[in-house]
Amino acid sequence: MQFDLDHAVPVLERTPRVISSLLESLPEGWLDARDGPEAWSPREIVNHLIHGERTDWIPRARIILAQGSYRRFQPFDRFAELKSDRPLDDLLEELDQLRAGNIATLRGWNIKQKDLDLTGEHPGLGTVTLRQLLATWVAHDLTHIAQITRTMAREYKQAVGPWTEYFRALQN
């Protein structure tokens, strides 16, 4: 699929509601599920998404659109703010508000096809386009929703008994 803003924005807009529909007021055990000692829990993934709203996608898009002489992004710390003592429902509310504001900003820029070819400098990957950044924002949302649900499913790896044979996703 080619990247297209009119296809991408509806996905970005839906993410907070998808994650809230899944996690809001769920029994705590699910929120702290973890598929291995280094893996992230659903709660940590929500924290990571909030951090991305503040420091990653829109700030980087702004650097690209400004087209100043220095277009190098701040490194994004994937492990920042993973832990938080705040109630999950507060975090979900914050994700919703931050995302709504960021989508409003994105729409307000009124980005044209040619703007999508503008570039910035990723600290690890080199030259990247606005198109690639926005496509990555969408893919990042979707893969983290997949990660949350896969992590939850694997909590029942033993409980499903013989059915484990039919579930590749439950096997490591």
Add this chain to the structure above:
Amino acid sequence: MQFDLDHAVPVLERTPRVISSLLESLPEGWLDARDGPEAWSPREIVNHLIHGERTDWIPRARIILAQGSYRRFQPFDRFAELKSDRPLDDLLEELDQLRAGNIATLRGWNIKQKDLDLTGEHPGLGTVTLRQLLATWVAHDLTHIAQITRTMAREYKQAVGPWTEYFRALQN
């Protein structure tokens, strides 16, 4: 995680809303995304979940709870009803109604701990308990939500450009 009805039912209840939040009124291209010629699209996965509500989980639980002399389940056809010309929003509505009815049925049974050990005969897997059946229902929901979002994410496998390196989930 041990299987616990009070933890399982909230996940089962949320599934239709999670999937509707994700897919309702999305541009069509996402609904027919397919990660390989044999893989299922989000639309087909919704059809598969509807078929499961009608023929799999509750009918099998009923066989187990009845404890008749013949407790062998009908084989579940994973490929039945995958195709449908109905608008997706109709399918989402149907999934929501079927699931709500099935959860009401499940609650109405007032299942006790000892009932969870009752068994039926799976045509391929042999003896299975009600506990395993219900745990599988939950894991099945969650892995299919993961599948929908992973399938959508992979539509941008090319579009993310150099970021593909950071996304194991986008690689085959």
